[in-house]
Amino acid sequence: MNELITNILKIIKDYREDDLFVTINENHIARWVNQFDENDREFLLTELLHLLPECYLSKQHTLSILKSTLDVLAKDYNCTSVQELLDQTYLMDCQPAGKSQGVFLGFIREVIEKEYSYDFSKCTQKDGKRNWIYLDDVLATGGTFRNNITKAISDYGHDKFTTSDISIISMFVILHRWGMSNVKYAVQKKFEGFDAESRLKFYCVTEVENDPRVNYYNPNPSFNNVFPTDVDNFEEILVFIESKCKRNHEMTKKDNALRNASYPNEEKFYTSKENRNRYEKILLEKGYEIMKSIDYIEAASLRPLGMINPTYLTLGTGTHYFTWRNISNTCPLVFWWQQNGWHPLFPVQNRGVN
Numbered sequence: 001m002n003e004l005i006t007n008i009l010k011i012i013k014d015y016r017e018d019d020l021f022v023t024i025n026e027n028h029i030a031r032w033v034n035q036f037d038e039n040d041r042e043f044l045l046t047e048l049l050h051l052l053p054e055c056y057l058s059k060q061h062t063l064s065i066l067k068s069t070l071d072v073l074a075k076d077y078n079c080t081s082v083q084e085l086l087d088q089t090y091l092m093d094c095q096p097a098g099k100s101q102g103v104f105l106g107f108i109r110e111v112i113e114k115e116y117s118y119d120f121s122k123c124t125q126k127d128g129k130r131n132w133i134y135l136d137d138v139l140a141t142g143g144t145f146r147n148n149i150t151k152a153i154s155d156y157g158h159d160k161f162t163t164s165d166i167s168i169i170s171m172f173v174i175l176h177r178w179g180m181s182n183v184k185y186a187v188q189k190k191f192e193g194f195d196a197e198s199r200l201k202f203y204c205v206t207e208v209e210n211d212p213r214v215n216y217y218n219p220n221p222s223f224n225n226v227f228p229t230d231v232d233n234f235e236e237i238l239v240f241i242e243s244k245c246k247r248n249h250e251m252t253k254k255d256n257a258l259r260n261a262s263y264p265n266e267e268k269f270y271t272s273k274e275n276r277n278r279y280e281k282i283l284l285e286k287g288y289e290i291m292k293s294i295d296y297i298e299a300a301s302l303r304p305l306g307m308i309n310p311t312y313l314t315l316g317t318g319t320h321y322f323t324w325r326n327i328s329n330t331c332p333l334v335f336w337w338q339q340n341g342w343h344p345l346f347p348v349q350n351r352g353v354n
Contacts, residue, residue: 004045005029011052014059014324015346022347032345040282047279050271051320057205059324062173065205066104067111069171072203077131077167086118090129094148100137103325104173108135126156134170139202140317140330141301141309142179145170146186149200153191162193168200174321174328175204177221178211206321212256214263224269226305226318226332227259228280234258237288237304238313244291247300251313258315284315287333293340306330322346 005026016022033041070082079085091108095101109120126132132152139145149168153161180202188196209221231237234257242251270276287304291297301307305316307329317330327336327346338344 001033001042001045002026004042004049005033008045008049008052011049011056012322012346015322016325029345031343035343036282036286043275043278044282047271047275051269054206054269055321057173057321057323062205062323063107063111066107066171066173067115069203070111073131073169076201082116083118085131086112086116086123088129089123089131089133090126091123092132092134092148092152093124094134094152095136095144100326101135104135104137130165130167132166132168134168136172137323137326138174138176138319138328138330139170139172139179139183139204140174140176140307140319140328142176142183142186143309145179146183149183149187150190153187153194158191162191166199170200170202172202172204173323174206174208174319175202176208176210176317176319176330177218178213181211208319208321210317210319212259214260220263220265222264222269223259225320226280226283226316228284228305228315229259229261229277231258231281231284231315233288237284237315240288240291241303241313244294244297245300245302245310246298247310249311251311253309253312253314256312256314280318283332283334287316290333290337290340290342293342302333305332 008029009024009026013024015024017024033045036044070085074080074082074085077085077088079088091105093101093105112118112120112123123133134145134149136145184196184200187200188194208225209223210225210227211218211221212227214221238254238257267273267276270279284304291302291304299307300310303314303316305318308314308317316332317328318332319328319330320332321328322331322335326348329336329348331346334342334344335346336344336348338347
């Protein structure tokens with residue numbers, strides 16, 4: 001087991017490495033895994049080691065992809081160079097200071113100024129620009145993005161925006177397909193005459209295929225998240241969620257709470273179909289234990305497998321992707337909760353204590 005821990009550390013060693021209050025080492029990882037049943041520990045580490053090379057996004061890897069995305073955008077929008085693209089681009093700054101968007105705007109500013117010798121201030125001006133770029137780390141349920149975008153359009157003027165040729169280009173590190181689909185629908189519905197399909201474009205470092213609706217448009221999702229099937233105490237957990245999560249609304253989407261066992265057609269994310277099922281059930285059960293240890297659940301969106309739209313009666317988003325600077329609250333609780341005696345693998349700031 002020590003070798004597994006050492007190899008996992010090699011992958012996640014830069015997690016919040018600039019934070020003096022966070023230390024990721026062998027003891028930290030061992031303390032986390034030892035909270036699980038003894039018979040599950042080696043299995044969990046083995047499966048996690050298989051998943052992390054794809055699921056953990058280091059700073060160097062992520063920034064290199066963000067840089068290359070500018071070249072892709074220049075080509076997609078028929079520009080002869082990145083500089084020409086930037087001449088037509090407004091970088092949106094919608095979130096309060098200290099939020100993730102400001103961090104990533106800082107990253108893109110460094111790329112623009114160093115790699116292309118371009119004056120970043122030109123990208124902060126909206127007038128006359130036909131491309132609005134929205135940059136952030138994660139689009140999960142899409143609530144923050146939807147609110148930011150609808151406000152920006154309303155402030156600009158509904159009719160003025162609709163009749164313009166402005167495209168909103170959304171760049172995320174982690175993009176959830178279900179959230180993206182819901183956002184497109186919501187923005188389309190709110191602004192009559194706005195063609196979200198052609199004017200709202202999404203780019204990402206990695207995509208989470210978590211849309212549970214298997215259909216013509218989503219025929220064989222990889223479900224590269226934590227999405228259990230055949231849970232023995234399923235009804236018990238849902239009753240707990242309904243009774244303990246503070247809410248003033250009816251809860252829906254129960255039919256989407258469990259994965260159709262027929263999908264994915266071929267397992268390519270986990271080491272095997274059987275190991276997927278075991279891994280998912282372990283994380284669900286431990287997350288359920290964590291929730292039961294909380295005296296009063298203030299967050300209506302809290303679920304054993306991570307936060308989700310608070311109106312959904314499901315087990316959680318189950319995100320299984322992590323960045324070097326933070327992890328999403330849509331990840332299973334076992335990875336980030338840090339109260340009620342639980343030690344997280346990925347400690348986060350201002351979260352997991354209520």
